[in-house]
Amino acid sequence: MNSLPEGYHLRAGKTQDRALLRRFLQELLGELGETPEAPGTIDNLLARVFDARRTPLWWAMRDSAEVGCLWLGRAWDQFSGAQSTYVHLLYVRPEHRRRGIGRFLLDWASEIARTQGDSQLLLQSLPDNTAALGLYAAMGFQTRALFLSKPL
Template identity: 40%
Template structure:
């Protein structure tokens, strides 16, 4: 595990571990529950189990720098209570066939928003992607999440495609 680095004054960025799956699920659930409070998101644990690998790293933002003595145990890391999370992975551009980096999750606790954390995490994601040789960084954002849309547009993201859904009625059980 790499040493924590200063992300912004008062906020430290550290690499996550595959042992922190439950914490990642908790952050994913918080993300979705803000937009869809009446939904059950228990299935997100399966998403984390399937996609969290050494090729899809997680970073945590914490308020204080973990000391070398405490950063070695999962229990002590969890006690630091992350205030933000960045989970990156891989995707394939369906036009070119090129692999590129994709933001699976970017979440900042509400009480720490509008302090530059998300923008700093995007810059970290860009640096990580460029270091791998990726030519683009993708993400998916809900249309109803206007603050996130505004941030991503401000940082130079452009709409490449629209994901559209049509709710379907359940097939009838007539016999």
């Protein structure tokens, strides 16, 4: 497994990190030009999904500052029905990218998945997030389905 670059370390998340996780989700959406469709959408997601015990969270740290985030959960593979580890969020702040932090966090997620007996790691990405897609392809991820939506 890759290690974090020198000067960085990993910190386990905790329930009190909800506001920080919210900020990271907002940063990611803003960076991708996406905005939640209604006020409170991120808060509703966190209220329904975030539980530091069942949906573990890790922070890549530089000194005492959070610079990257990995938030995991559980999902079912739509083809096999197998339960798998699912990446809810992988985000590295722009000024810390291209240093191996994202690769480390995905390796960390893979180790957690293996420890849980999972045979795969699942995630979703926006199709125009080319940097992330390049990382995922380099790490062996393959497109298996397209996620489609229709506004109502």
